[in-house]
Amino acid sequence: MNSYPEVALSVANVSFAYGTRRALDRVSFDVPKGRCTFLLGPNGAGKSTLFSLITRLYESRDGQIRIDGFDLRRESCEALSRLGVVFQQPTLDLDLSVEQNLRYHASLHGLGRREARSRIQEELERQSMFERRQERVRQLNGGHRRRVEIARALLHRPGCLLLDEPTVGLDVPSREAIVAYIHGLCVEQRVAVLWATHLIDEIEPEDGLVVLHRGIVGAHGTLREVLDEIDAPDVADAFRRLTRDP
Amino acid sequence: MAMMHALRALNGIVLRELYRFVHQRERFASALVRPLVWLFIFAAGFRSTLGVAISPPYETYILYEEYITPGLLGMIQLFNGMQSSLSMVYDREMGSMKTLLVSPLPRWFLLTSKLVAGVFVSVLQVYAFLVVAWFYGVEAPLFGYLTVLPALLLSGLMLGALGLLLSSWIRQLENFAGVMNFVIFPTFFLSTALYPLWKLQESSEFLTALAAYNPFSQAVEMIRFALYGQFNGYASAFTGVALALCLVLAILGYNPSKGMLHRKG
Structure with missing residues (x-):
């Protein structure tokens, strides 16, 4: 322990x-x-x-x-x-939306639907990305993608x-x-x-x-x-x- | 590993694969067009040259289109298994495989979940093909569309595990093209997908033996029987053993201390 x-x-x-x-x-x-x-x-x-x-x-x-x-x-x-990780190479799924990418990560860490939703909102708001949660990652610029990756890495606290x-x-x-x-x-x-x-x-x-x-x-x-x-x-x-x- | 955590992760991995599949419409189209070309053109052309005698599970003479349909279902799953492994090699090169592998779940579970997700997609493709084939006139007994489902799940898992095994030992995408040629074509042509074993026997005993022990042949035979509401125990057992073997080797390949990920430069 x-x-x-x-x-x-x-x-x-x-x-x-x-x-x-x-x-x-x-x-x-x-x-x-x-x-x-x-x-x-x-x-x-x-x-x-x-x-x-x-x-x-x-x-x-x-x-x-x-x-x-x-x-x-x-x-x-x-x-x-x-452990939360932001890799050097971008690791978001470009064809999925910001929210779908984060939900995927939440599920891998065993977060329930409701908890995942509130944490996604919290982390994306901190990165000023909540309004863009429905957009496909492919549509985001490099800086915004990095913000999403940081939000994702912190999702499971x-x-x-x-x-x-x-x-x-x-x-x-x-x-x-x-x-x-x-x-x-x-x-x-x-x-x-x-x-x-x-x-x-x-x-x-x-x-x-x-x-x-x-x-x-x-x-x-x-x-x-x-x-x-x-x-x-x-x-x-x-x-x-x-x-x-x- | 908490059961709820595992179920949520499995759900997430399957959903991701389905989202990707929905977004990649051309992938769905090519998965459907490929077997349809074989059914509409190849089978129509060979209908008169290849006579198929009555053999189980068929109880009467059948058209060649009907004979190759189970083989084409297997082909859809074979390509899907290879496509999944190709995307895993791509994901590994691009980095997105890492997000899966650093998840707090046992690696064997993550890889098996990925496999299950791929099988879901392949089963959707198979049923889409069966609907088109039905309108074309290739009809199986109605209950066969239900009894074929477990066979499709097992064969999908086995072919997906074969793809997973390949992806664990292939270092780069460039190497993958060669493997596709050396795996898909021999696997497909050296099987009972296009012609029964006895037909092959007329040409070569050696090729017949290879085809008989080709796990893809056994998967196709399992599907063929299941589509007509029958159970082929030998083919199912053979497919199950092949699945276990491929899966264990693939998991070893992805083991951080033993397999592919450990080697570099």
Whole structure:
């Protein structure tokens, strides 16, 4: 049961290899509740592999992943029920309406019809998308689709939200709106967020930071702590130093 | 796994498949046109060249159109099974398969639900075809339209599981086209869908043996008997075993620690 009340996601000594090529090597970090933790790393650092492991698309026998205290390997259903995910690739069904997409997700999480209806309304209103619920997803622009995906990921009230580069390809106002919304979510609902991104201007000083390079965690802490630790003036400089090849 | 949760998820997966089917009208049209071309053109052309002797479940001489109708029902389900697996490979490449697989339900249940959803769609297609065939003059006994339903469910599940198995081991869409040629055509032509086994025996013993052990043949025979209110135990058992085998292998293929999803680059 839940033995880590303040830690929503715990990754401990996780390793993974594709054949003989090691993608992750004893990766460990925690994502606390109420905080946005950014996962930074150059291409090929192992971010996608890590996300696939946390969402149990892949499974590793080395190490342990716990979501809200539930072991992902042994208690996978309990763990996954506490996880919301926005994947890098759009995963909405383009031919279905916004509401049909959300209903599908609600059913996968076992929500009843009435409960699903009220939560869909609530989440879509938060994203200012409720009026467009009958429209087919195909008719929406990229920013609106992302908003629907975020609403969908929060429909079952997860304690931990995974975001895999959700702002890629969006214009500046859409990006800013998503960054502000997610930070607000952490504060107001104490959701833990793990956010993979290349866009370092999205990070705020009190946000958590995990820098992954060649499958190894190079730094872990709040942005302020990491900057102090390596004596870097800003996140861009810190990122360059931490991901520099020897 | 809570029963209510499972039922809601199954309902959601089936509804999604039906919505998609309704929205994709061209998919429905092609699913209907394909067997109708075989019935209206191929069967009419071969009516005089292929004589079909009296053999169970038929009690009298029948026209060739009547003989191939169960085979065409099987063909609809075969194509639907492959179409479902194609859409699963597509969903996996596009990412939407991930939303299903990260749901808090056992993976075997999610995949089986997906399979059941595909069977619902294929049964709708089959009945639409049977209505057109009835107007064309291919009539089965009235109760046969009811007794064929369980057979269609079993054969649909078996062919869907075969598609699921293929989708679990195919990495990219480009590879799928080849598999369609290597799976659909041999499966269909090397079966009793178009000609009875004894007819094939006149040409080749080897091909006859292959056709006899082709699960699609057995599914077609099961449908053929069921459409005339009869039960073919051997064909049903054969189809059931093939279903179990394909499903277990497909679930293994989608296992996060063993199967296809584990391999990359």
